[in-house]
Amino acid sequence: QITLKESGPTLVKPTQTLTLTCTLSGISLTTPGAVVGWIRQPPGKALEWLGVVYWHEIKYYSPLLKSRVTITKDTSRNQVVLTMPNMDPVDTATYYCAVAADHGFPIWAQGAMVTVSS
Amino acid sequence: DVVVTQFPDSLAVSLGERATINCRSSHSVLDSANNRNHLAWYQQKPGQPPKLLIHWASTRESGVPDRFSGSGSGTDFTLTISSLQAEDVAVYYCQTYYYSPPQWTFGQGTKVEIK
Numbered sequence: 242q243i244t245l246k247e248s249g250p251t252l253v254k255p256t257q258t259l260t261l262t263c264t265l266s267g268i269s270l271t272t273p274g275a276v277v278g279w280i281r282q283p284p285g286k287a288l289e290w291l292g293v294v295y296w297h298e299i300k301y302y303s304p305l306l307k308s309r310v311t312i313t314k315d316t317s318r319n320q321v322v323l324t325m326p327n328m329d330p331v332d333t334a335t336y337y338c339a340v341a342a343d344h345g346f347p348i349w350a351q352g353a354m355v356t357v358s359s
Numbered sequence: 360d361v362v363v364t365q366f367p368d369s370l371a372v373s374l375g376e377r378a379t380i381n382c383r384s385s386h387s388v389l390d391s392a393n394n395r396n397h398l399a400w401y402q403q404k405p406g407q408p409p410k411l412l413i414h415w416a417s418t419r420e421s422g423v424p425d426r427f428s429g430s431g432s433g434t435d436f437t438l439t440i441s442s443l444q445a446e447d448v449a450v451y452y453c454q455t456y457y458y459s460p461p462q463w464t465f466g467q468g469t470k471v472e473i474k
Contacts, residue, residue, distance in 0.1 A: 278463065288401075288409065288452055288465040301461045304360045337408055341463070343456050344415055345399030349408035 243267035245277075245338050247353035253328050254359050261353055263321040263338030270316050271296055277321045278341035279312060281334040282352075289334075293341045294321055328357045361386050361457045365466035371474040378440040380469045382453035387433045390458070397456035400429055400438045402449045403468075409452060413438065440471070448472055 249261035261279075268275055278293035292302035294312045302310050311324040321338060335354045339346040362385040372378040388397040396416035401409035411420050413429040416436055426441045440447055453466040 280465075287467045288403075288454075290454075290463040290465060293461070293463070303462065339408075343397055343458070343461075344395075344418075345401075345411050345454060345456070346409070346463075347411050347414075347420070349410075352408055 245350035259325045261323045276341040280337045283334040361464045363466040369470040371472045372443045373474045380438040382436045399454045401452045
C-alpha cells in the first residue's frame with residue numbers, strides 16, 4: 242500500500258521560505274514510473290498544480306509559479322521536498338503531495354495547512 | 360498555458376436525480392498514440408484530499424459506484440451522476456494532463472448540493 246505524508250511548518254512569516262517534506266511509503270522514488278507532485282489549495286478555492294519530480298530526476302513546474310517553486314528528491318530518505326521562497330499571505334493554502342501519472346493523481350496525502358502571516 | 364473551465368460553478372439536484380458537470384480544456388487532451396483522453400475527475404469532501412473518480416475521461420477507479428460516469432473527447436468532457444445520493448455532496452474537479460511540456464491543470468471546481 243502506497244502512502245504519503247507531508248510535514249513542515251504550519252505558520253510562516255511573509256518573505257520567509259517555505260519548506261515542506263513529503264515522505265513516501267510503499268514505493269521507492271527510484272522505481273521506474275514513480276512520479277510525485279505537489280498541489281495546493283487556498284481556503285475555499287480550487288486546486289492548483291505546482292510541479293512534479295520523476296524517478297529519473299526530471300522536474301516540471303507550473304508555468305505560473307515556475308520561478309518560485311523548487312522540488313527536490315532525497316532518495317535515501319524516500320522524500321520529496323517542496324521549497325517556495327518569499328512567501329506571501331496569498332500563498333496561505335493546504336499543500337498536498339500526491340503520486341502523479343499521466344492519467345491523474347491516484348494517491349494523495351492528507352494535506353498540510355500552511356498559513357502565511359506576521 | 361492550458362486553461363480548464365468547468366461549468367456550472369455549483370448546482371443543486373434532488374436526491375435520485377441526475378447531475379451533470381461540464382469541463383472544457385483550451386487544448387485538446389486526446390493522445391493520438393493510444394486514442395485516450397488525458398482527463399480525470401475528482402471528488403473532494405470537506406477536510407479531505409481529492410479522490411480520483413475517473414481517469415482517461417471515462418474509466419472509473421476501482422470501487423467508484425457506477426452512477427458516476429464520464430464522457431467526452433478532445434476538449435469537451437462531462438461528468439454525470441445518474442442518481443444523486445446524499446453522500447455525493449462534494450466539490451468535483453476535472454483535471455487535464457498536457458504532454459508538451461508535461462503540465463497538469465485543474466478546473467475551478469463545481470459544488471454539488473442537494474435541492
